[in-house]
Amino acid sequence: MEAAAGTASPVLAGPLLRHTATDRMVLWLASREPLDLMIRVTGRDQPQQHYLDRAIRGDELTRLRVGSHAWLHLLEITPDLPLPRDTFLEYDLGIVTHGTPRWVQDWAPHLCPGNRARPGFVLKSRLDRILHGSCRRPHHPAADGLLRVDEELQSAANPGEVPALLLMTGDQIYADDVAGPMLHAIHCVIHQLGLYQEVLEGASLAHSRELTSVANAYYHRDELLPKSEFNEELTERFFGGVRKPVFTTANAGNHLISFAEVIAMYLLVWSPTPWSLVTAAEPVSDVDELARYRREQQAIDAFRAGLPKAARALANVPVYMIFDDHDISDDWNLSALWETTAYEHPFSRRIIGNALLGYLLCQGWGNQPGNVRDLLVPCRQLLDADRDHHELDKATQDQLIDNLFHFRHWHYSLPTHPKLVVLDTRTHRWRSELRRSHPSGLMDWEALTDFQQEIMGEKAVVVVSPAPMFGVKLIEMIQRVFTWFGKPLLVDAENWMAHRGAASVLLNIFGHPRTPGHFVILSGDVHYSFAYDIRLRHKRNGPQIWQITSSGIKNEFPNGLLEWLDRLNRWLFAPWSPLNWFTKRRRMHIRPRLPEGREAGERLWNHAGIGEVWLDDDGTPSAIRQLNADGGGTVFQPGRDV
Known part of the structure; x- marks a missing residue:
């Protein structure tokens, strides 16, 4: 497969270490092409002790294609020997090309802690120390x-x-509050990876490709967001007379809309690698907006500089996630009237559904993969179908979003x-x-x-x-x-x-x-x-x-x-x-x-x-x-x- 230009590693993000147990190890990663992988797990202090050292089997690997040059992989690996508890373990992923594996230190050395050659973790016998937080x-x-x-x-x-x-x-991403430079980076990633676009209904634009060219592309997306007959009941008057539709936050000028935008956002917040696809630009001309863009650029540059360490953290400790409102949109399901307004309009329904699909594929999938397995069938129907124009089928996408809205098992527990x-x-x-x-x-x-x-x-x-x-x-x-x-x-x-x-x-x-x-x-x-x-x-x-x-x-x-x-x-x-x-x-x-x-x-x-x-x-x-x-x-x- 032809690779997208601009980055040396075939892996765009990950691996993120997700669910772990003595008999199971779950990893998530995104890449520019479908990967054949090998896995090694050894004791850090006993490297001769191999709990795994083999190719990942077909029943342990699920791939979903999200663009011309973008694939998501979930690895549900069963160790050959039970993983021991309360001891340092190291793992390595080998990307196999022409029969030869390249290991993590070759394609993502920033994930290796200290002077170690590979990531690692400890499978604890009890929850003795927990790290937790929200709102990134x-x-x-x-x-x-x-x-x-x-x-x-x-x-x-x-x-x-x-x-x-x-x-x-909660709020691992802010789909409803995106900085101008981050939105520009998202558009670069979509273009370079050919992330799948979609037809839009009930909007002033007919296709997601138009999101980069309309006059309201930056800082004015709230003007693109849907209005409905319920909107007057669900608007609030801020000081100074500004009106806020229920669907948006006060900072909704760059609200994510398409599925491609959501996927690009996740890649950019989980990994430093996709940033190599981003060009320098200032796509606004208004004086005040340009000043804001430059202020936000400073914050985004600092965020980007820390991503190698953030990615290393996510690769070296089991990570579990759950959504809150900003992963989808501010005030998500706050009231029955909000739900009626948002879900009965085809455009807002699509926006919410795209964000929820992004949560499923980039967060929820790795918590307890068995809980969401039934959703993967319609996901495959949407994402893996043959297409000539790299466009999602509207009817299939709408049906999948309906399935997501009726899904009742986003919660989970661990024994x-x-x-x-x-x-x-x-x-x-x-x-x-x-x-x-x-x-x-x-x-x-x-x-x-x-x-x-x-x-x-x-x-x-x-x-x-x-x-x-x-x-x-x-x-x-x-x-x-x-x-x-x-x-x-x-x-x-x-x-x-x-x-x-x-x-x-x-x-x-x-x-x-x-x-x-x-x-x-x-x-x-x-x-x-x-x-x-x-x-x-x-x-x-x-x-x-x-x-x-x-x-x-x-x-x-x-x-x-x-x-x-x-x-x-x-x-x-x-x-x-x-x-x-x-x-x-x-x-x-x-x-x-x-x-x-x-x-x-x-x-x-x-x-x-x-x-x-x-x-x-x-x-x-x-x-x-x-x-x-x-x-x-x-x-x-x-x-x-x-």
């Missing part, structure tokens, strides 16, 4: 928290210090110790019984019942909820007030306590006599970090609960505003405050942990980075830290009751 926004000026993950992996002196896994708990349960809080929504415009519950009754059955009888459990189950009371109260005035979209009014039914069922789960004794809840979403110790009031043998929030990996909350919110929250919701009785959490006894390095009593930590949790044998956190992307960090110490 490439053009935010903060440093990239994945670089801190790489630093922690490099500094681990023995297997016990290596993290058991990395949890990316680790303690058990890990990852929740889908986006597609199982409990719609408001009061008004269609009010926020939906993050999970409906059926999904919450399934969650309860999943954890019943466990002694301890680690739960990933992209949005905190127990957040900052003042911020939740502000969201409640805006909802009462009919403006939930203005403040992203979605939290576990925003819907009476979902909040009640969730709190009842914690009070069930067979519920786990220890709950560790890991969350992100909010762009600041905090930790709470939580108990049920008036229940002597109730569970111990820890809400631990780490956000963002590469994003931060406006610092001055967060200072005031933190301060007002302490004043208004002090332990003696009657306002506590107006919250749905009045049955809960909450003790915030105080971050070291902050003034007395302050609870919120506002630095991009990665969260770290150490767990004892019984699932109790022995240490809760936030590791700053640019060095340093904090320890969350137990504080006062609220």
